[in-house]
Amino acid sequence: MTPHHAPGAPLHIAGTGTALPGDPVDNARLGKTFGIDEEWIDLFVGTRTRHFGWDLATGEIRHSLTDLCAEAAARAADAAGARLQDLDFLVLATTTPDRLLPTTANEVADRLGLDHLPTYQIQAGCSGAVQALDLARALLAAGHRSGLVIGGDTTARFLDPSRTPTDLPTQELVNYVLFGDGAGAAVVSTEPLGEALAVRTLLHRFSGRGRTPGQIIDWDGPVRRDTGRQMLSEDYKAVEEGVPVLAGEIYWELLDSVGWTPADVDFLLPPQLSARMTARITESLGASTAHEVSCVVDTGNTGNALPLLQLDRLLARLPDTGRALALVVESSKWIRAGLVLERTHAAEPRP
Structure with a gap:
């Protein structure tokens, strides 16, 4: 079995956009919030900063996944020189939707002012963006001209600032230092744009x-x-x-x-x-x-x-x-x- 080749189903990425919530959180602040040794974060993970859509001190959610995905999508459309209303479909991939229903994909479409277009939500881990592009290519091959592919995740329901390392098994603690919140988007099309x-x-x-x-x-x-x-x-x-x-x-x-x-x-x-x-x-x-x-x-x-x-x-x-x-x-x-x-x-x- 070989990977899918583009000639039978052209797929072009015409523009991209991203959204990261709030100010970057460095290892010193992360370590202080969760009671984790800063040196251990540096040595084990190597990541310097990350962003959270919720406040580390209070747990208050300030940016939902819908917020971030809509912001990234608008930026992607702008980068592609495309009007959102002219796009034919929306595909969103996430591990952490805001709710079971309505889907985050439909909430994002509503936020962007889109209507009367097919929307899809893929429940996936890190490969979700590629899965969404794979679905987008099938939609383009079926006759659509252009569409939105979005991927994003937020950690608000899974990281609890009130917990301390002594409360957490190692398998759970590692997630507190690995993950951050954010969204990315791409306008895709059958023909190269720009x-x-x-x-x-x-x-x-x-x-x-x-x-x-x-x-x-x-x-x-x-x-x-x-x-x-x-x-x-x-x-x-x-x-x-x-x-x-x-x-x-x-x-x-x-x-x-x-x-x-x-x-x-x-x-x-x-x-x-x-x-x-x-x-x-x-x-x-x-x-x-x-x-x-x-x-x-x-x-x-x-x-x-x-x-x-x-x-x-x-x-x-x-x-x-x-x-x-x-x-x-x-x-x-x-x-x-x-x-x-x-x-x-x-x-x-x-x-």
């Missing part, structure tokens, strides 16, 4: 048969109806061992799908679990000729937003004929995902 990115290959494949989950997030959040179920659990050892291996498989599979060598890649968008993990992955790939495009050191792990945050940074840096690979690993039940990307406003793709 300085667009063409998706030459899209990989999205479940790879978790028989494997123990690397992460579990219980649906009930802090309301534990079954005291035997843990609200939040991260098997960091399994993630640490499994993600670099899967990232390497994705890297070579994407290269093989388009006949490129590592020297043909100008930019690499590696998985963004944590800054330390990202450094390990890029070193293990040996992709020394490619410029790294990462954001996790500044944003923390924002889940479904991460690939779109990276694409937003890539668009600002990619030259006229640049090429890029994006690698995404979803460790809750192990999904391999990725993108082969190339600038398309030049007259012809590079040979």
Whole structure:
């Protein structure tokens, strides 16, 4: 089985936008709030700052997922030079919707003033943005011209500022230092608009048969109806061992799908679990000729937003004929995902 190739179903990323709530929270403030050693955060995670849509002192929610997704989507439309009302569909991926119903996708559509268009919400981990792009491509192939892809997550229901490290098992504590809140969005189209990115290959494949989950997030959040179920659990050892291996498989599979060598890649968008993990992955790939495009050191792990945050940074840096690979690993039940990307406003793709 090979990754999906773009020729039968053109997919272009015409513009991107991001939204991060409030001021950045550094490790000193995070450590003080949760009673976690600041040096341990630096050494274990390597992330410098992250953003939260809720106030660390009071727990008050100041930015919902709907707020962040709508803001990112409006910025993406502006960057693409597109009117929101002219877009044909909306696809939103998240682990942490604001409610079960109405869906966050529909709340965002309403906030943006959209109506009479198909909307979809994908429940997913870090690979959700690629899954949303995969669905968007199917919609474009079915006759739609352009649409919105959005990914975002918030932590308000899962991180409790009143808890202390002595209250938490290690599998739950690690999530307090890994994650942040944010959203990213992209306008996608069948034709290149402006300085667009063409998706030459899209990989999205479940790879978790028989494997123990690397992460579990219980649906009930802090309301534990079954005291035997843990609200939040991260098997960091399994993630640490499994993600670099899967990232390497994705890297070579994407290269093989388009006949490129590592020297043909100008930019690499590696998985963004944590800054330390990202450094390990890029070193293990040996992709020394490619410029790294990462954001996790500044944003923390924002889940479904991460690939779109990276694409937003890539668009600002990619030259006229640049090429890029994006690698995404979803460790809750192990999904391999990725993108082969190339600038398309030049007259012809590079040979």
